[in-house]
Amino acid sequence: MSRLIAAGDVEDLARGCALLGAGGGGDTSVGRLMMLQAIGDFGPVTLVGVDELDPDALVMPCGMVGAPTVATEKFESGDEGARLRQEVERLRGEPVACLMPAEIGGSNGLLPFVWAARLSLPVLDADGMGRAFPEIPQVAMHLAGISPSPAVMTDERGNVAVFRACSGAWLERLERATAVEFGGSAASTEYCMTAGEARRAAIHGSVTRALGIGKLRLGGEGNLVDELVIRAGGFILLFGKVADVERRTSGGFVRGSVVVEGTGSDAGRLLRLELQNENLVAFEGGELRACVPDLISVVDVETGDAISTERLRYGQRVAVLGLPCDPLWRTEGGLGLVGPRAFGYDLDYQPIEELVDADR
Amino acid sequence: MSRLIAAGDVEDLARGCALLGAGGGGDTSVGRLMMLQAIGDFGPVTLVGVDELDPDALVMPCGMVGAPTVATEKFESGDEGARLRQEVERLRGEPVACLMPAEIGGSNGLLPFVWAARLSLPVLDADGMGRAFPEIPQVAMHLAGISPSPAVMTDERGNVAVFRACSGAWLERLERATAVEFGGSAASTEYCMTAGEARRAAIHGSVTRALGIGKLRLGGEGNLVDELVIRAGGFILLFGKVADVERRTSGGFVRGSVVVEGTGSDAGRLLRLELQNENLVAFEGGELRACVPDLISVVDVETGDAISTERLRYGQRVAVLGLPCDPLWRTEGGLGLVGPRAFGYDLDYQPIEELVDADR
Numbered sequence: 001m002s003r004l005i006a007a008g009d010v011e012d013l014a015r016g017c018a019l020l021g022a023g024g025g026g027d028t029s030v031g032r033l034m035m036l037q038a039i040g041d042f043g044p045v046t047l048v049g050v051d052e053l054d055p056d057a058l059v060m061p062c063g064m065v066g067a068p069t070v071a072t073e074k075f076e077s078g079d080e081g082a083r084l085r086q087e088v089e090r091l092r093g094e095p096v097a098c099l100m101p102a103e104i105g106g107s108n109g110l111l112p113f114v115w116a117a118r119l120s121l122p123v124l125d126a127d128g129m130g131r132a133f134p135e136i137p138q139v140a141m142h143l144a145g146i147s148p149s150p151a152v153m154t155d156e157r158g159n160v161a162v163f164r165a166c167s168g169a170w171l172e173r174l175e176r177a178t179a180v181e182f183g184g185s186a187a188s189t190e191y192c193m194t195a196g197e198a199r200r201a202a203i204h205g206s207v208t209r210a211l212g213i214g215k216l217r218l219g220g221e222g223n224l225v226d227e228l229v230i231r232a233g234g235f236i237l238l239f240g241k242v243a244d245v246e247r248r249t250s251g252g253f254v255r256g257s258v259v260v261e262g263t264g265s266d267a268g269r270l271l272r273l274e275l276q277n278e279n280l281v282a283f284e285g286g287e288l289r290a291c292v293p294d295l296i297s298v299v300d301v302e303t304g305d306a307i308s309t310e311r312l313r314y315g316q317r318v319a320v321l322g323l324p325c326d327p328l329w330r331t332e333g334g335l336g337l338v339g340p341r342a343f344g345y346d347l348d349y350q351p352i353e354e355l356v357d358a359d360r
Numbered sequence: 361m362s363r364l365i366a367a368g369d370v371e372d373l374a375r376g377c378a379l380l381g382a383g384g385g386g387d388t389s390v391g392r393l394m395m396l397q398a399i400g401d402f403g404p405v406t407l408v409g410v411d412e413l414d415p416d417a418l419v420m421p422c423g424m425v426g427a428p429t430v431a432t433e434k435f436e437s438g439d440e441g442a443r444l445r446q447e448v449e450r451l452r453g454e455p456v457a458c459l460m461p462a463e464i465g466g467s468n469g470l471l472p473f474v475w476a477a478r479l480s481l482p483v484l485d486a487d488g489m490g491r492a493f494p495e496i497p498q499v500a501m502h503l504a505g506i507s508p509s510p511a512v513m514t515d516e517r518g519n520v521a522v523f524r525a526c527s528g529a530w531l532e533r534l535e536r537a538t539a540v541e542f543g544g545s546a547a548s549t550e551y552c553m554t555a556g557e558a559r560r561a562a563i564h565g566s567v568t569r570a571l572g573i574g575k576l577r578l579g580g581e582g583n584l585v586d587e588l589v590i591r592a593g594g595f596i597l598l599f600g601k602v603a604d605v606e607r608r609t610s611g612g613f614v615r616g617s618v619v620v621e622g623t624g625s626d627a628g629r630l631l632r633l634e635l636q637n638e639n640l641v642a643f644e645g646g647e648l649r650a651c652v653p654d655l656i657s658v659v660d661v662e663t664g665d666a667i668s669t670e671r672l673r674y675g676q677r678v679a680v681l682g683l684p685c686d687p688l689w690r691t692e693g694g695l696g697l698v699g700p701r702a703f704g705y706d707l708d709y710q711p712i713e714e715l716v717d718a719d720r
Contacts, residue, residue, distance in 0.1 A: 159530050162522035170519050177541040181533050 002052055002122070005113060006044040009211060010035050016210030017109030018306035019232060019321075022295040024278035025106020025132030026068045027308045030075065035110045038078075038117035045113050046122040047207055048098060053124070055196030057097035060088055061128055062115065063108035065136060065153070065175055066185030067249045068277060068310045077156040080187035081115025087152045087160055088192055100124040100198070102139060102190070104206040105132025105278070106308060111187075126198060127206040128191065130326035131295050134253060134277035136175055137168030138338045140328055141191035144201035151175065151190040155182040176252040184252065203326050216304065224304040225319045234323035235356045237282060237289055238262050238271045239301065242316040247309070253277055258312050260298070260320055271320055273298070275309045280343050282320065290322040291345070293329035293338040294352040297321045322352040362412055362482070365473060366404040369571060370395050376570030377469030378666035379592060379681075382655040384638030385466020385492030386428045387668045390435065395470045398438075398477035405473050406482040407567055408458060413484070415556030417457035420448055421488055422475065423468035425496060425513070425535055426545030427609045428637060428670045437516040440547035441475025447512045447520055448552055460484040460558070462499060462550070464566040465492025465638070466668055471547075486558060487566040488551065490686035491655050494613060494637040496535055497528030498698045500688055501551035504561035511535065511550040515542040536612040544612065563686050576664065584664040585679045594683035595716045597642060597649055598622050598631045599661065602676040607669070613637055618672050620658070620680055631680055633658070635669045640703050642680065650682040651705070653689035653698040654712040657681045682712040 005013070014032040017025065039045065053059070062084055085096045099112040099119075104127040116123045128139030137148060148171050149164040161178050165171035171190065179186040193201060213232050216224065229236055240260040247256035255276050262269035272283045279296035282289040290296050298307045301317045328334050330351065336342065339349045365373070374392040377385065399405065413419070422444055445456045459472040459479075464487040476483045488499030497508060508531050509524040521538050525531035531550065539546040553561060576587050589596055600622040607616035615636050622629035632643045639656035642649040650656050658667045658678045667676065688694050690711065696702065699709045 157530070158526040159534065160524040161534060164520040166518040170517070173541050174519065174521060174538060177537045178534060181537040 002046050002048045004044040005047050005123070007036055007039050010039070012211050012214035013207070014110060014214065015305060016212065016214030017104055017106055018308065019213055019228070019297050019299065020109070020130070020210055020295065021105030021132040021306065021308060022278045022297050023275060023309040024068060024134060025103055025108040026064055027072045027311055028107050028110060030072060031107030031110035031114070034076070034078070034114045038114040042117040042120070045116045047125050048122045049125050050195055050199050050202070050204060053097060053195035055194060057195040058092060058094055058192060059098055059100050059124055059195055059198045060085060060096045060189050060192050061100045061102040061141070062112055062187065062189040063102040064111060064185050065188045066179040066252050067254050068106065068308060072310060074183055074185055075156070076187065078114070078118065080154050080156065081119060083154045083158070083160060084152050084187060084189045085119060087162065088189060091150045091162065092192065096121065097195070098122045098124050100202065101127040101206065103127055103129040103132040104210055105129065108132060109207070109210055123207065124198065124202070125207045126202040126204045128202060130203040130206055132278055133338055136172045136190055139191060140203050141193060141201045142168055143328065143333050143337060144197070146191045146193045146197055146201050148190040151188060153178055153186045153188040155186050180252045184249065203328065225299060225301060228299065228304055229321060232323050234295070234321050235352060237320040237322050238269060239264055239266050239319050240269070240271065242312055242314055242318060245312050245314060254310055260318060263317070273320070276343060277309065279309060281340065281345060282322070288347060288350060289355055290352050291340045291347070291349060292343060293325040293334065295323040295325060297323065322356065324352050362406050362408045364404040365407050365483070367396055367399050370399070372571050372574035373567070374470060374574065375665060376572065376574030377464055377466055378668065379573055379588070379657050379659065380469070380490070380570055380655065381465030381492040381666065381668060382638045382657050383635060383669040384428060384494065385463055385468040386424055387432045387671055388467050388470060390432060391467030391470035391474070394436070394438070394474045398474040402477040402480070405476045407485050408482045409485050410555055410559050410562070410564060413457060413555035415554060417555040418452060418454055418552060419458055419460050419484055419555055419558045420445060420456045420549050420552050421460045421462040421501070422472055422547065422549040423462040424471060424545050425548045426539040426612050427614050428466065428668060432670060434543055434545055435516070436547065438474070438478065440514050440516065441479060443514045443518070443520060444512050444547060444549045445479060447522065448549060451510045451522065452552065456481065457555070458482040458484050460562065461487040461566065463487055463489040463492040464570055465489065468492060469567070469570055483567065484558065484562070485567045486562040486564045488562060490563040490566055492638050493698055496532045496550055499551060500563050501553060501561045502528055502697060503688065503693050506551045506553045506557055506561050508550040511548060513538055513546045513548040515546050540612045544609065563688065585659060585661060588659065588664055589681055592681070592683050594655070594681050595712060597680040597682050598629060599624055599626050599679050600629070600631065602672055602674055602678060605672050605674060614670055620678060623677070633680070636703060637669065639669060641700065641705060642682070648707060648710060649715055650712050651700045651707070651709060652703060653685040653694065655683035655685060657683065682716065684712050
């Protein structure tokens with residue numbers, strides 16, 4: 001059942017996407033301004049379920065690729081979505097019927113709405129990750145055997161690049177190098193598919209989920225985080241203060257680590273997060289507390305707003321949350337693509353709920 | 361008037377292309393083996409003049425982009441030309457009628473024959489430079505206003521990249537980054553055009569010229585170099601010995617410098633060449649002796665074979681030759697694209713014949 005996403009939904013969507021971004025997907029502050037502007041100029045966007053689309057209708061997943069640190073300063077021109085669509089239509093010889101966030105996390109959950117408003121296209125209530133992941137082939141469509149090619153990239157200057165890569169890993173290399181050349185970030189589309197394919201290949205209800213999470217507003221201090229955790233179905237790993245941030249932008253990624261020092265009843269504890277665009281793992285005293293593909297999100301204890309990895313800084317008072325990922329990622333294929341080993345960690349995946357239970 | 365390029369022509373063409381490469385365009389040793397193999401397997405290649413083609417026929421300039429040091433070790437699969445042609449035909453919606461060397465220098469003068477033999481296509485007796493230059497937009501077609509886009513790149517694995525860049529400089533950046541990602545070199549095509557456009561936009565007779573230069577064989581010692589210089593219409597800058605080579609491969613280019621110490625009647629003189637894939641400038645005691653776009657080629661005094669920049673090494677007994685470039689490059693537009701300042705040298709272009717006269 002389709003519904004309209006209007007200006008009044010932008011704040012909720014942005015807050016939900018920020019939490020589901022697990023620190024990544026790009027800071028939502030610029031994205032929410034762009035979305036408000038686009039809806040103001042072109043009207044609200046229709047959100048559709050996959051069953052409302054003709055099975056042959058072409059779905060275009062899209063978003064930004066690159067380092068979020070860059071994307072907060074290097075703005076789009078606004079025409080990127082139109083160029084992606086034009087190139088996809090030229091290559092496929094058929095019209096794009098609707099857009100879809102490649103990832104629901106961070107500003108990448110908002111950008112498809114910016115472009116959809118400008119193009120008068122609907123957005124599919126789905127995404128490729130149910131969160132944000134750093135690398136391009138880390139999407140449900142990849143597991144479902146959808147081809148990422150032809151992938152299209154563009155920048156704010158009007159450059160267009162098309163890739164037909166011989167593997168997902170090669171696509172990642174080629175797009176990342178091009179994003180770096182574009183200045184560190186770029187707009188892109190991969191894994192275009194029919195609505196029929198999207199039915200089995202995408203993660204559904206993502207936009208609705210983000211809206212639901214984002215609806216929560218500040219009630220009483222502390223309670224807000226509890227509410228968030230209940231609403232998102234997750235766990236609180238630690239209440240504390242950011243004690244150390246080490247972060248660098250290289251090779252089209254943000255990498256680094258963050259130390260959160262426990263406060264209040266968590267005083268004396270130290271949680272260390274390691275990140276590559278997203279928060280990947282959480283360790284405490286050498287013990288694993290949470291790891292990809294489960295979501296690790298850092299939220300401001302006073303506002304409940306999730307803080308993206310590039311905005312973390314010394315002294316912030318935060319809660320570190322752990323949320324279970326989509327069940328797809330806990331399969332053998334899913335863990336092969338986005339489990340700890342896919343990021344170079346020599347450790348087996350353990351579900352967040354088991355790690356939290358063991359801790360009690 | 362078309363003629364056939366057969367196995368017996370390969371050696372001549374390779375020698376001529378090596379000299380016209382001004383040190384660049386890729387070492388010809390692998391190229392000549394590939395060309396012999398392709399002609400052996402698929403038969404000789406037809407060389408055509410532009411007047412023999414229908415004015416609407418599509419001409420595909422092609423070659424390798426990247427660092428020659430890499431290309432001597434990273435071989436092609438042989439299918440690159442077919443993939444370039446297939447992608448160009450898909451993008452343009454019309455058949456490729458003939459290939460053309462993007463540059464007549466080095467192995468890039470031979471590769472189009474390798475691909476043409478395999479594809480049963482003719483090769484146009486023309487090129488984009490009349491020599492070799494390091495950067496992609498440094499071609500006559502660029503001056504003539506032909507669009508470089510859509511440019512297509514491919515590698516030996518089967519990856520394909522298509523670029524529609526907003527300028528020649530952006531195309532250079534994007535292709536160079538992709539070539540680096542492919543391992544340092546890649547096959548590519550840019551500035552596809554009709555034969556009618558090629559008539560005014562390309563440099564004609566390049567293949568015939570290379571064959572003529574390459575025909576010269578060892579007569580008496582010393583005389584050979586004199587003959588070469590007469591045949592190519594150039595000058596001998598110095599007879600000597602390679603005394604020092606500083607060379608590095610970075611960012612998809614070979615860069616560095618070479619010192620040649622005079623011997624015999626040139627004893628006591630020192631010539632310093634600076635290079636970026638090609639030999640760019642020659643200095644002696646701080647004085648300019650030759651510079652781009654004129655050709656600076658280093659030849660082995662015993663065989664008369666030109667030595668590419670990546671093959672130069674201490675102790676080689678060489679003659680350094682200077683050859684005037686195509687008149688196109690001496691125009692204001694030409695010098696803007698390929699003059700000394702285009703390579704970062706703060707000096708005005710001086711024609712080789714004037715520099716040699718001043719030296720006498």
